[in-house]
Amino acid sequence: MWVAYNKSGVHSVSISYCQCPGALIRDIQLFQAGLFPASFTRPKTAFTFSVLDDFLLDNLECGTSAMNYYSKIRRLTLSIFPLMVPDHYRELMRTARQWHQCKLYKWHGFAHKSDKPKAGDLALFCPACPQPGINLDLTLVMDGNFKAEHLHPVNPSDEVSLMDGLAFMVGDERYKSHLSIAQDHVQRSDCNNHLAVNQANASWQRLEANGISQAITFYNINCQYHKFLKDRITSSMYLSIPIGMDIIPGIGLWHVHGHQDSCYVWYASNFIPRGMGTPHRKEVLDYQMNDCNFIKMIRMNVQISSGFISFLPG
Numbered sequence: 165m166w167v168a169y170n171k172s173g174v175h176s177v178s179i180s181y182c183q184c185p186g187a188l189i190r191d192i193q194l195f196q197a198g199l200f201p202a203s204f205t206r207p208k209t210a211f212t213f214s215v216l217d218d219f220l221l222d223n224l225e226c227g228t229s230a231m232n233y234y235s236k237i238r239r240l241t242l243s244i245f246p247l248m249v250p251d252h253y254r255e256l257m258r259t260a261r262q263w264h265q266c267k268l269y270k271w272h273g274f275a276h277k278s279d280k281p282k283a284g285d286l287a288l289f290c291p292a293c294p295q296p297g298i299n300l301d302l303t304l305v306m307d308g309n310f311k312a313e314h315l316h317p318v319n320p321s322d323e324v325s326l327m328d329g330l331a332f333m334v335g336d337e338r339y340k341s342h343l344s345i346a347q348d349h350v351q352r353s354d355c356n357n358h359l360a361v362n363q364a365n366a367s368w369q370r371l372e373a374n375g376i377s378q379a380i381t382f383y384n385i386n387c388q389y390h391k392f393l394k395d396r397i398t399s400s401m402y403l404s405i406p407i408g409m410d411i412i413p414g415i416g417l418w419h420v421h422g423h424q425d426s427c428y429v430w431y432a433s434n435f436i437p438r439g440m441g442t443p444h445r446k447e448v449l450d451y452q453m454n455d456c457n458f459i460k461m462i463r464m465n466v467q468i469s470s471g472f473i474s475f476l477p478g
Contacts, residue, residue: 167250168199169211171218173241174249200263202255209255216263219256224455230257261444264451265326271454286331286450290457292464325443331450336443342402384419387427 168177181190194201200216201207215237222228234253238246268286269275329335383389390413397403415423420432 165208167209167252169209169215169237169252169256171212171215173237200259202252202259209252211256211259216260219260220263220267220451224452230260261326261447264447268327268331268451268454281330283329283335284331286327286454288454288457290460292460293457323443325446327447327450328443331447332453333446333450336446338402342400346396346400383413384415386413386415387423389413 165176166179168175179194181193182188187193188196191201191204194207194210198213199210200213202209202211219228219230219233222233223230231253234256235246238249241249266275269281271288272281272286274281274285325336329338390411393411415427415432420428
């Protein structure tokens, strides 16, 4: 007997493989039946394609974690005694991760080709995002993310990457090479005692660097961060500033009023031309960013049309 997970719950099913001459291998037979096996040696657990799609959509739209989604499936199966339902949470995590990879390979044209994707091939192009030379001319502004913390793995050898550097997140080896030569200086603020500066200077020896960065409009401590930005970029063999690009530092109006008066004149947005702005973990972020770009593309026509109509006379 097999244990099969569907959107309606957990089911015990009997599966008989085709034994005819020339029959497909068992893995492919399961795939053709819409079942994704949780293992490939002697599988006895499978998830339907529909339940995997439902989990990914819940995760994208509702922020549902794998633990919460699995708890929902157990309650749908046996609402009074959900803990009596077999615990296959780890199998869901592993299978959903492989399903992520399969979906991205399919969407980017690698499902039926022998070609292997290169760095960035699994990232969906976003026409609304700033593209140097297309809709971005001069302004480059940054923010630091001090909340996406990630502890070092207990067993690093167990960390297997399925899509290392193939989408938005930089490859692990290349990023670790950058970190090995990057110098981290504790910088004393000559402005007010901002929490963001203290967080940036805090000790993070138990945390793993994961390569997350953002390009947005302003940075709330740009009066300090921007001072040695060019020096840090120049000293790196992996980073560079495009020729002719003007880096304009700015501080948002909500933050700038907590600074010294001189910061308002130099960094307030009023005076600045506005411009257009670990393995599993990285794969989830890649999938989230691909979906974000996809949603933006399918909704752009409505936003552009409504904006155009609002400027029509009458």
